[in-house]
Amino acid sequence: MTPAPPWWRHAVIYQVYVRSFGDADGDGTGDLAGVRQRLPYLAELGVDALWLNPFYRSPMVDGGYDVADYCDVDPLFGTLADIDGLIADAHAAGLRIIVDLVPNHTSSAHPWFVEALASPPGSPARERYVFRDGRDGGPPNDWASVFGGPAWSQAPDGQWYLHLFDAGQPDLNWAQPVVHAEFERILRYWLDRGVDGFRVDVAHGLVKAEGLPDLGGYQSGLGDATYFDQEGVHEIYRAWRRLLDGYPGDRMAVAEAWVSPAARIARYTRQDELHQAFNFEFLKTPLAAEPMRGVIDESLNASGEVGAPTTWVLGNHDTVRPVTRYGDGPTGLARARAAALLMLALPGSAYIYQGEELGLAEVLDLPEEVLQDPVWRRSGHTRRGRDGARVPMPWDGDGPPYGFSPNGAAPWLPQPAEWEALTVAAQTGQTGSTLELYRHALRLRREHPALALGEGQLHWLPDPPPDVLLFARSSAAGAELICAVNLGSHPVQATWPGNLLIASAPVSAGVLPPDTAAWWSITA
């Protein structure tokens, strides 16, 4: 008998934006105790693992992606005892825990950077970061920050330091062995505390192009800056893989690498590197049959080439929520629900960002004075940033804070009045609600033999109706599951066999309405 594949090859991983999930202490900001309280909800939802966004000590210039101490919990989020308790309870509930690792940059409040600023140019303390003399009275090169504005800021003595993100996030110098040693220590620290894996932030950014060449006016943006994806990053992940493999229990790491095309992403998941990389190509592809079929094939081929599982992702804390991306309003919701059934029928591992299972839309009308994303400030108030995807979860009740905070405290970002019908409580037990759709789909994914271990092939069925994605998955024993997604504007008649298992909108007499996905089962 072949052994079961490791869990991460087919896991459904739920992203918890800790700041916005559950607030146990009533200060309006989510915390680890709040996540811990809500573990039964996540176990019941039917996911396999949680990825927790950063909860480390941080001045919170970029929502915790500016880490001042990698081995301690920020008081805003709790204590080390809280994370230990959360890991223990999650494991007892059968849930694995993935934590965020931020190796591209530290906070400017990190002791290393404080020491660097207090030390002279050329000193070992400065060499841990990327300090350079300026050029012609300005920064050393023309690089722009992903968040807007120049990628360089000046130290009081006039030297400049590189920050691909906010000025409060100085980039580390991965040419220095001491940086490698420090991150290996941090990995071990969290592995020893029992975490099951790491989400590697800006995994494509750690190594900069030799000589820091000008980009020639090229404007960077999250995802496509040419100074990313240098060859040297892969050696780092090979070392980390060896480290992870030294621990029992299938520990894993997933790369956040905004690179294209799929074959470039797959290089992060070669056998001796990281286990997964987020498939942002899938997220970025328009929800239409031809491009979707193309990206699915390309992703499966590219990951197949390196023997890695494909991942599927529709949203995260950096991107506009799928409901809004796919058209907003009832159409956007219908299409996001269809996309969820598509994603969960694909082979490999899938990510769900908190609130997707409730059908939450991006909050587009946050008042300017509450915006906290550094993108808003650094873009000179021209890009509103990512706060609209980070509004705290609605749990119950008929108005804000919808059970997010225990004592009615105002959440750190205001929730919309129209979320009353979208709370967990309002959707629980409601036939046809998005939450019940996810619960049902996740149960089927675990139980149906053609989906259960995630490894079965995908076969496109011949001659699908126009604008319809139509494929089958099959188990070794011959059970089949057919998934059809109607992305056209006309209803289509199902001409394929099988018993209808689940649909993202009502399917009667075998007619699949527009913007609808459904699964049929043919048991062996």
Ligand code: GLC
């Ligand atoms: C990643 C994070 C994002 C953060 C950036 C800088 O892209 O997902 O939220 O702002 O890295 O750390």
